[in-house]
Amino acid sequence: MNQKFKKRSKSGTLPIYIVLTVASILSLFPFYWMFVMATRPSAAYNSIPPTLLPGTKLVENFQKVLDTIPFFQAMWNTILLCSVVTALVLLISSLAGYAFAKFQFPGKNFLFICILLTMVIPPQLGLIPQYYLVSQLGWLDTLLGAGVLFLLNPLGIFLMRQYISESVPDELMEAAKLDGCSNFRIFYSIVLPIIKPAFATLGIIVFTLVWGEFLWQFTVLRDPSSYTLQVALASLNNAFRVDFGMLLSGVFWATVPLIVIFLIFNRWFISSITEGSIK
Amino acid sequence: MENVHKRQQAKTAPKASKLSDKTKDMISGYLYVAPFFIIFGLIGLYPAVFSIVLAFQEWNGLGEMDFVGLRNFGVVLQDPLFWKSLYNTVIIGLMGTAPQLIVGIILAYFLNLAVIRFTNFFRVTIFMPYITSMVAVALVFGVFFSSNETALANYVIGLFGLDPVSWKTSEWGAKIAISLMVFWRWVGYNTIIYLAGLQSIPKDLYEAATIDGANKVQQFMHITVPLLKPFIILTVFMSTVGALQLFAEPTVFLGSSAFSRDEAMTVVMYLYRDAFNLGSFGTASATAVLLLIIIIGAAAINTWLTSGVGRKKKRGV
Numbered sequence: 115m116n117q118k119f120k121k122r123s124k125s126g127t128l129p130i131y132i133v134l135t136v137a138s139i140l141s142l143f144p145f146y147w148m149f150v151m152a153t154r155p156s157a158a159y160n161s162i163p164p165t166l167l168p169g170t171k172l173v174e175n176f177q178k179v180l181d182t183i184p185f186f187q188a189m190w191n192t193i194l195l196c197s198v199v200t201a202l203v204l205l206i207s208s209l210a211g212y213a214f215a216k217f218q219f220p221g222k223n224f225l226f227i228c229i230l231l232t233m234v235i236p237p238q239l240g241l242i243p244q245y246y247l248v249s250q251l252g253w254l255d256t257l258l259g260a261g262v263l264f265l266l267n268p269l270g271i272f273l274m275r276q277y278i279s280e281s282v283p284d285e286l287m288e289a290a291k292l293d294g295c296s297n298f299r300i301f302y303s304i305v306l307p308i309i310k311p312a313f314a315t316l317g318i319i320v321f322t323l324v325w326g327e328f329l330w331q332f333t334v335l336r337d338p339s340s341y342t343l344q345v346a347l348a349s350l351n352n353a354f355r356v357d358f359g360m361l362l363s364g365v366f367w368a369t370v371p372l373i374v375i376f377l378i379f380n381r382w383f384i385s386s387i388t389e390g391s392i393k
Numbered sequence: 394m395e396n397v398h399k400r401q402q403a404k405t406a407p408k409a410s411k412l413s414d415k416t417k418d419m420i421s422g423y424l425y426v427a428p429f430f431i432i433f434g435l436i437g438l439y440p441a442v443f444s445i446v447l448a449f450q451e452w453n454g455l456g457e458m459d460f461v462g463l464r465n466f467g468v469v470l471q472d473p474l475f476w477k478s479l480y481n482t483v484i485i486g487l488m489g490t491a492p493q494l495i496v497g498i499i500l501a502y503f504l505n506l507a508v509i510r511f512t513n514f515f516r517v518t519i520f521m522p523y524i525t526s527m528v529a530v531a532l533v534f535g536v537f538f539s540s541n542e543t544a545l546a547n548y549v550i551g552l553f554g555l556d557p558v559s560w561k562t563s564e565w566g567a568k569i570a571i572s573l574m575v576f577w578r579w580v581g582y583n584t585i586i587y588l589a590g591l592q593s594i595p596k597d598l599y600e601a602a603t604i605d606g607a608n609k610v611q612q613f614m615h616i617t618v619p620l621l622k623p624f625i626i627l628t629v630f631m632s633t634v635g636a637l638q639l640f641a642e643p644t645v646f647l648g649s650s651a652f653s654r655d656e657a658m659t660v661v662m663y664l665y666r667d668a669f670n671l672g673s674f675g676t677a678s679a680t681a682v683l684l685l686i687i688i689i690g691a692a693a694i695n696t697w698l699t700s701g702v703g704r705k706k707k708r709g710v
Contacts, residue, residue: 240440
């Protein structure tokens, strides 16, 4: 009986493996195809049957990208933007999360509800005044202008409050207080080391959000020297006659760093999704 | 040991200092939440209020504002292009997200089966599209679904005996291509959320159901779906809000013709075009306010419908 059951469940899994394999292939194919096209001349695109094997134009296509957009400048701009914004959001969120989790002050609940409401406001509602504000400050075409909007991250406070109230024991804080620690001292020598995992989660969420965001960066950054990767890539598609080999070479080289980081830290990436959305 | 010692100290600590501790805590509390609220005031609340005010003004961003009452709303609501963009947004939203949620549940269910091996490999590959940026996805799909007769997408549908489609310039071609890229990028994300939901369902519920003679389909309908409900509501809510804000994919996919064609113009693109291509900040703000109302309405209705589905099923058990 037992053996029969085992046998049945094993043969029954074949269709499931087929479904999962097809899903994996469909998920990976655009990555592979992007690579193939990045190594082919644009004309390869017109061949029938379609080209599915890499060619020899990898370097040449990328050279064309470098001639068309300031690729490395844009890459640097993006990395700088993402890093600074992430660091600031971590600081702002953990401080506020610490306050909401561990301190009593009048109006606390009201302020926290305000933060929850902030999460519901769609970012486009304020787009025009935000653009106006940034232009009045002279921050158009600067990373300052591109980054300032991302400092507003209510989800970060929500996550940090949750994590701090669950993982930082009150006794530890009381003990530190009796030893004469100030609240800020407690924050950086007790709370910060404990919440490192939450930093990883929120850090990944913010970094990937800023890396991939388009509408705001596209609105604020008009000068090619200030382009971030997304805006620079999008501009590749605006030519009258688009060179597909070059276009996908740009996309490929802009995506490779992210894929490498993802493959190394994939567990953290995936858990950041569940923690970021479910808590 | 140390802890005990400190706790004893706590008991002997004088009351006066406790009170000042309270005040200190209060000051710290306000101080630590202040950075967020200053930023929120400047780039969250102020622009949101300004937007609503602006919706009742005529303004090109430079000169004086003119109060025009509800005229901006009238202009937008009488503009066929607004309705076309709303229609496009809803159609692309439905085609891009509804199948995604269903496929996501099925994939998550398979990945959660104890008999399946290599689940981590499948999980990582299925999730991978999510890490690519929307712009990258739109560009890759833009070549895949180019308007050339020899586009890879045309080759693929040719295998099924279908005629080539001009993907970027036809009514349904553009919508299908954009829906597919939304589907491709987000299905893994939803799978991961559902998988987390499935893993929170206790295994012994299934064991009990097996003993009671329930088959796999019955178990799925009567245990999995109801217990997964909070996760389904979450994804439906997020998909609804996200779909109504669609901007990057169609804009980048269509490239230079993005704001001059209407096959795939979304509400946010309509808003963007009004503000930054036509310089009409008043009507653009009116559109933003309308979009806010639409998003809140649609999210509320969809969330309500989703929780209703679960309830009916529960009654059926």
